[in-house]
Amino acid sequence: MEKSSLLYQTWFIHSEDRLHAFAQVRKGSRNVVKTIREGTFPRDLHGSALEEVMDVIASQTEIFKGAKHAFMWKPKLRIPDIYENRGNQMAFADMLASVLETGSSVKKLMALNALASKNIKGLGPSVSNILYFLEPSVFPPFNTKIVEGYNLLSHAKIRLGRWDDYFTLRDGMIALNEKGSLFSKDLGAISAFLFDIGALNYVVPENSDQYLIAEQRHTTRKALEKRGRLQLHKDLHYRIQYLLADVGNAIGYRSWIAGNDHNRTAGGKRLGDISIPRLPSSIEALSEHDRKIVGLIDVLWFNPDGSPACAFEVEKSTSIMSGMNRMDDLYESLKTDMTLYIVAPDNREREVLAQFNRPHYMHQHDLHDHIRYILFKDLSDNYESLKRFGQDFSILGPISHFPDGRLVS
Numbered sequence: 001m002e003k004s005s006l007l008y009q010t011w012f013i014h015s016e017d018r019l020h021a022f023a024q025v026r027k028g029s030r031n032v033v034k035t036i037r038e039g040t041f042p043r044d045l046h047g048s049a050l051e052e053v054m055d056v057i058a059s060q061t062e063i064f065k066g067a068k069h070a071f072m073w074k075p076k077l078r079i080p081d082i083y084e085n086r087g088n089q090m091a092f093a094d095m096l097a098s099v100l101e102t103g104s105s106v107k108k109l110m111a112l113n114a115l116a117s118k119n120i121k122g123l124g125p126s127v128s129n130i131l132y133f134l135e136p137s138v139f140p141p142f143n144t145k146i147v148e149g150y151n152l153l154s155h156a157k158i159r160l161g162r163w164d165d166y167f168t169l170r171d172g173m174i175a176l177n178e179k180g181s182l183f184s185k186d187l188g189a190i191s192a193f194l195f196d197i198g199a200l201n202y203v204v205p206e207n208s209d210q211y212l213i214a215e216q217r218h219t220t221r222k223a224l225e226k227r228g229r230l231q232l233h234k235d236l237h238y239r240i241q242y243l244l245a246d247v248g249n250a251i252g253y254r255s256w257i258a259g260n261d262h263n264r265t266a267g268g269k270r271l272g273d274i275s276i277p278r279l280p281s282s283i284e285a286l287s288e289h290d291r292k293i294v295g296l297i298d299v300l301w302f303n304p305d306g307s308p309a310c311a312f313e314v315e316k317s318t319s320i321m322s323g324m325n326r327m328d329d330l331y332e333s334l335k336t337d338m339t340l341y342i343v344a345p346d347n348r349e350r351e352v353l354a355q356f357n358r359p360h361y362m363h364q365h366d367l368h369d370h371i372r373y374i375l376f377k378d379l380s381d382n383y384e385s386l387k388r389f390g391q392d393f394s395i396l397g398p399i400s401h402f403p404d405g406r407l408v409s
Contacts, residue, residue, distance in 0.1 A: 006201055007061060007192035021056050025133035028053035029096050036093035043083045044073045057129055063141055063195050070126035079122025088120045092127075099131060105138050112139070116163035125166035132188065140173050140187040142166055149198030200350075235266070237316040240343055240376060242266035243383050244299040244312050245274045251390035253301035253309055254280075260296065280306030290333040297330060298343075301393065308334060310393050312341045312374075320348065320355045331367050339393060341400065342373040349375060349405075356403035372400040372408060 031049040035041040045051045045068075054068035073083050082088045091114075098111035112131065115123075131139035140146070147158050150169055154176070158165045173190055183189040195201075238261065245255035254276050262272030278284075280302055283294050294300070299312040311330055313323035320342065327340045344352050352373050378399035379386075386395050397409035 006196050007063065011189040011192050018060055021060050022133050024056045025053055025130065026100065028056065029100060029130065029134060033093045033097045033100070036089045041089060045071050053130060057133060063143065063146070063192060064129055066143070067126065067129040074122070077122065081121040082123060088118065088123070091115055091118050091120065092123070099134050108135055108138055124161040125163055128166060136188055137185045140170055140191045142169070145195045145198035146191050147198065149194030149196065152197055153194065237314050238264045238266040238271060240314045240316070240379065241299055242269065242271060242274065243379055244343065245271070247383065247386045247390065248299070248301040249274060250387035251392060251395060253303065256300040256302065258296050258298050282306045286333065293326070293329045293333050297326065308336055308338045310339050310341065312343050314343045315348070316345060320344065320351050324355050327371060328367060331370065338370065340371045342371070343379065344373060344375065346375045346377050353405055368403055371403060374400045
């Protein structure tokens with residue numbers, strides 16, 4: 001997973017632009033108050049002091065990308081009604097002035113509540129995106145992905161665009177922040193964390209099903225690509241099988257490659273030539289159904305006595321779920337103390353984590369405790385070292401991950 005792409009982890013790193021934005025928004029908000037009180041505030045966002053403020057905010061990370069849109073004048077809907085209604089303009093200005101001038105958090109919240117009670121048409125909690133830059137420890141931002149992330153994590157039913165829901169969200173975020181002690185009092189970091197969850201940038205058990213639905217749509221589109229690219233996927237699949245089997249043979253195991261792949265080639269080498277020709281007698285003694293399950297696992301490592309030590313399912317482009325289900329079936333068939341590995345490309349790590357965190361697997365503690373995942377690049381980059389220094393499957397520890405993403409060793 002590309003940890004560096006997560007907004008919450010980089011919120012305070014290289015944040016000079018954001019620190020400058022706080023000062024710009026504060027200065028610009030004072031100008032908004034001034035122009036409204038002087039009667040020079042225009043009847044449109046364009047060219048106003050408010051537009052200057054929103055341009056600064058909209059440039060600050062993905063969270064605020066669409067913040068300006070809520071304040072754009074929509075003539076047909078007559079919203080937001082702060083361009084034609086003088087009373088609404090003054091209520092907006094009074095709220096901003098109170099937040100800027102008072103040092104009391106309670107009074108700041110009371111000022112916002114007074115604005116909310118006006119029920120100004122089209123002027124909902126999108127105002128909070130301005131207020132965050134005026135008082136980041138009191139007002140969190142508010143947008144669709146933050147709401148979705150909070151609802152997924154807390155099982156709440158916060159609705160976008162409602163003031164009462166905004167205040168409920170704020171209370172919940174502060175409680176979550178205080179309980180976890182993971183973020184600073186600046187509510188930007190926890191907002192970014194919830195945004196990452198809502199945007200499916202960060203896979204947790206609560207959003208894994210949504211991530212898989214989104215990923216499935218992507219997989220469907222990929223299925224429409226040219227046949228030549230599919231062949232490249234297959235070739236890489238066979239190469240990974242070859243590397244796994246070769247490592248197993250080199251460190252003292254007897255490697256088995258799925259029976260229907262024995263005549264496949266990787267780099268001009270026949271896969272069947274580095275696989276044992278038939279399954280050990282311990283496997284042959286199983287029922288026909290169980291033998292079929294074992295025989296079709298991509299790669300198996302057997303101990304010299306014929307007992308299984310490790311199993312590997314390579315998922316280059318096929319469904320991660322299908323690989324997990326085969327591992328599930330294998331574990332149920334053998335009921336032995338073996339280690340199971342999903343081997344996948346680096347860019348599918350989030351999908352692997354989403355599958356590992358599905359309730360079906362989370363609740364099967366024996367399976368969950370035995371399963372790991374390995375990324376293609378880690379296997380390829382360390383292939384020769386694994387063969388040279390390995391004594392048993394523990395050599396895979398430094399390149400394999402637990403179901404929560406942590407490295408085994």
